[in-house]
Amino acid sequence: MPMYAYKGVANSGKSVSGIRDADTPKTLRQLLRKDGVLVTSFELSKGGKAAKAANAKKGGLSREVDLGGLLGGVKKVEIAALTRQMATLIKAGIPLSEALGALVEQISNVRLKTPVSEIRTAVNEGMSFADAMSKHPKLFDELYVSMVRAGELAGNLDEVLTRLADFLEASQKLKSKITGAMIYPAVMIVVGTAIMVVLMIKVIPQITEMFTQGGKTLPLNTRMLIAVSGFLGHDLLWILVALVLGGIGFSKWKASKEGKPVWHAFVLRIPALGELVRTINAGRFARTLGTMLQSGVPMLRSLDTAKQIVSNVLIQNAIEDAKKAVTEGESLAATLKKSGQFPPTMIHMTAVGERAGQLEQMLERVAVTYETEVDTKLSRFTALLEPMMLVVMGGAVAFIVFSILQPIMDLGSLTGSK
Secondary structure, three states: OOEEEEEEEEOOOOEEEEEEEOOOHHHHHHHHHHOOEEEEEEEEOOOOHHHHHHHHHHOOOOHHHHHHHHHOOOOHHHHHHHHHHHHHHHHOOOOHHHHHHHHHHHOOOHHHHHHHHHHHHHHHOOOOHHHHHHOOOOOOOHHHHHHHHHHHHHOOHHHHHHHHHHHHHHHHHHHHHHHHHHHHHHHHHHHHHHHHHHHHHHHHHHHHHHHHHHOOOOOHHHHHHHHHHHHHHHHHHHHHHHHHHHHHHHHHHHHOOOHHHHHHHHHHHOOOHHHHHHHHHHHHHHHHHHHHHHOOOOHHHHHHHHHHHOOOHHHHHHHHHHHHHHHOOOOHHHHHHHHOOOOHHHHHHHHHHHHHOOHHHHHHHHHHHHHHHHHHHHHHHHHHHHHHHHHHHHHHHHHHHHHHHHHHHHHHHHHHHO
């Protein structure tokens, strides 16, 4: 259904503006007249662009448009909530078109409301739900569209949407846990580095100036401290430029075809961190593959999509090899075992699931197990990282203090001996 950005006058005489979906301009006027608004001008809104133009001319649209602009995009949690609501409505026996219409009325983010309205229009015109969604790949990825298509074909769209909502919520929960676990170490590194730089640039030169003026030979560690402090004080700008350029170059290298496998292999070999990364990727793979298979998506297509969910290129290659082996009639568990990239527990449960004809259920259990294990490993990793950071920072401070105090103590001992 088309979306219109409009301006008008309310019964109170106050100017109002906003957006509204309607089949035709005549319907738009009728709907707004029922709300007590006399339309003075309107135009089609595409992705909120027309609405923003009207806002620039008049000085502000409705809060609905402002929210969409402030959000700057559509969050995964909004997609998950939309999917959950859609599943509930369809399960209640409401036709798809009416369910989409009800959702359009409830959505406040224009960047989501407009695409859903377009999907509703396409469905009303006879297009399948999955095909209509595929026209908006930034909102509904291949996994989403594939599962919806399988649900439409099997006649269990409500169940598929429920699984999709569960999947999206679980993925968002895992992402939030990982992000939350990394915040404290990141803050510690930034604050600790800033404190050390201030000490080296501002404090150390003032304290060590009296040592250099005395003309006496200073201990090696004190001379090293003075040299580092002078280097940072004189060349800090060039150091920052070098760090930025080095960071950009490193980012490009690890994203390149040659550098990505090397970097990902290195990450998997890092103690504690490598095991955590492997567990996270294995859990994502199991969750995605199990959810798609339960929804009726064919194995090969499910493996293709699950491969894209995994972030490590070595594990992606292992999944691609597994896909080729399954095409030739081999066991999925045996192929995953040959790669050496998946935990033994997952291999064992996958093999049991294949033999029992319950692969989907076993993969779901694997996903739940590894998501719980990720919580434990994240706690262990942060518990290991925090004392290591404190030791490094404490060692640096101790070196600075000792390098400053040693010449003073040496000077005191010489004075006492005289």
